[in-house]
């Protein structure tokens with residue numbers, strides 16, 4: 125199963141296959157961080173200029189804290205290639221975007237399909253969340269420290285229906301599975317993380333619920349600075 129960000133995706137089967145192996149220890153860790161100080165190039169494959177500008181403004185929240193830079197280029201090779209067309213929102217994880225087997229040249233490494241119709245805060249959330257993946261961060265609910273008591277039948281039933289139509293395996297990978305403790309640097313679960321899915325209280329056995337975070341949390345900021353000093 126490939127690693128893809130599939131936040132509220134309307135049609136998983138339409139997604140390109142990033143080709144990254146997803147296993148107990150395969151994802152979301154330092155193996156996919158960029159070298160500190162990397163000047164990442166970003167090329168938009170489509171979308172109007174004002175939308176591109178809003179995405180980059182939101183994504184800049186990361187580079188305020190991480191020692192990385194984001195430079196938009198109009199032509200030529202680019203580390204991150206963004207489309208607004210397609211299904212849902214997803215991004216390559218960190219340096220996997222440079223793998224031509226997974227992401228052939230001129231194919232997107234990030235899809236922000238919802239951005240064009242999203243309001244300002246939703247757009248900021250989507251852009252920051254997906255750029256978080258692009259710099260190598262994984263879902264906060266997949267943190268080894270998350271400890272969320274999922275109401276599995278409810279989650280499975282909900283995500284098996286529209287708009288996701290996920291299989292049990294899809295739900296396992298994207299919701300239930302957690303990263304191995306040796307392959308992530310999270311020390312504690314952060315309910316305010318931009319990298320957390322929002323979900324309703326029905327999804328947990330103890331009624332725990334999480335809102336749709338828009339800003340980088342204090343931990344997100346500190347973590348970005350820690351991994352990209």
Ligand SMILES: [Zn+2]
Pocket residue numbers: 129130131253257263
């Ligand atoms: Zn995600």
